Amino acid sequence: MAKLSAAVLSLCVVLAFLAGQSAAGRYYSDKVQDKVRKEVEKAMAYNPGLGAALVRLVFHDCWINGCDGSVLLDKTPTDGTNTEKKAVTNIGLAGFEVIDTIKQKVGANTSCADILVFAGRDAADILSGGKIFYKLDGGLKDGVVSSAAAADANLPESTFDFTDLQNNFAASGRGFTVKELVALSGAHSIGVAHLSSYQDRLAADATPIDSDYQLALNKTTPLELLKKGQNPTVPNNPRDASAAFQKDAAYDPVTLGVSPTRNVLDNSYYHNNLENKVLFKSDWVLRTDGVAAGKLQDYKDNAAMWNSDFAAAMAKLSGLPPQGKNLEIRKNCRFTNQQYYY
Ligand code: HEM
Structure with a gap:
């Protein structure tokens, strides 16, 4: 009897799941x-x-x-x-x-x-x-x-320091916490950015950035391009970059412990950030605050926690x-x- 109820229960769970899914x-x-x-x-x-x-x-x-x-x-x-x-x-x-x-x-x-x-x-x-x-x-x-x-x-702005970000997120009419700031920043596991948005990260005195990653960025999108009126883009996530870029950046998703599949919204951003392989200063500065740094580590270690906190913060947004x-x-x-x- 107990076995039967368990089977019925599992069937209900499967049906409930399927009710929310179409073929596509x-x-x-x-x-x-x-x-x-x-x-x-x-x-x-x-x-x-x-x-x-x-x-x-x-x-x-x-x-x-x-x-x-x-x-x-x-x-x-x-x-x-x-x-x-x-x-x-x-x-x-x-x-x-x-x-x-x-x-x-x-x-x-x-x-x-x-x-x-x-x-x-x-x-x-x-x-x-x-x-x-x-x-x-x-x-x-x-x-x-x-x-x-x-x-x-x-x-x-991508050049904000931690306090700027914290105040911006906490501002009246928004009321987002540091935890939510860190969770939402994980959206930078997808998409692209223009050179003008991360140009400060190419300079010798940039906020800490992995030297191989910085080299790869300087090689693909040198600062001089801006002076020539060009503003190319690179992927926000080195995981989405070409094999040549990844080689220059010494970026190996598998070694980092992230899935190598490209264009996926997941917690790879936290793995990247703790290796200083994120594009914006506003990403890196999350490492400079105790609470934010703790959440970076939590989200790196626990993908399911990030999925759920990101979803909750997006719903609030x-x-x-x-x-x-x-x-x-x-x-x-x-x-x-x-x-x-x-
Ligand atoms: C924490 C402060 C944030 C800053 C300073 C920031 C800054 C930026 C910048 C500069 C770009 C690149 C724009 C370009 O050059 O084309 C970008 C891209 C992007 N941002 Fe943010 N962002 C922040 C938070 C967020 C949040 C909260 C989300 C979503 C919930 C988000 C989602 C994205 C996505 C998905 C892209 C890629 C867009 C695309 O490829 O079309 N960002 N962000």
Whole structure:
């Protein structure tokens, strides 16, 4: 009898798991979220780099006046075309066309802010092979302001020191802890960065960086390129770099104890960071604070703990309420309803 109940229980667990998965991925008991999921899967199959872009969009939207789709606006009545997209800290932001396509599919009743956080959630789920997942309820509204200056004043910079980062994350309207800062920074296991964003790390007096890794970076993207008007990108994670780069950087994922599979959202960032093989000063400085350094070690040692803390922090981020007074559900994610004409 006991054996039978155990078998029934395991069957229920399997069925419950399957209920949340489709052949291609996950599905929801919500038509809008299903449509978002389908489009994100399609977009990432066509261009895998879009996954990282969609995850970053959540951070860059929700950090400025809450999750209000302000990062998607091309112009507003008060900011003209000088919207968040023009901010220096928003360099490389992408994924806007995916959001536009989804908006066309889901129609007038779903806000652009909801689409953006759903899409970022699905991208994280897909990039982590289903290990990072969180539920979102929707119901966010879209804002009508979007200022490049406000984005630059509020988004953290890659040259921040630890106290700058801690204050930025703890700021009112956000309230993120050091633990959440460290958990969210693990998003830098995916995606790419422009030379201008890590140029300080190529100098002789850079914040500590592994000398082989620095050499490889200087070889692939020498600083002189900036003077020539070029601003190439490298992967945030040396694991995603070419074999030649990895050889120069003395980067062997297996020796480091991380999975060699590329383009995966996982805890490899913590392994890299504790070897000084991270791109930004803002990544490395997490080593300079006792609490943050402890979390770096925890997340390196315990992948499941990071998956779950990252998911919880992303859910919190995706739920930061829009702060504007005049909220709406946009007809087109690039324009406020006042400025959108059919
Ligand atoms: C802690 C402070 C942070 C700083 C200073 C920072 C800075 C940066 C910079 C400079 C880039 C490269 C931009 C470029 O040159 O193209 C970048 C890329 C990225 N960041 Fe962050 N970031 C931070 C936190 C976060 C958080 C919290 C997330 C997500 C939850 C995130 C997700 C990403 C992703 C996914 C990319 C790659 C984007 C792509 O390939 O399209 N970052 N970040």
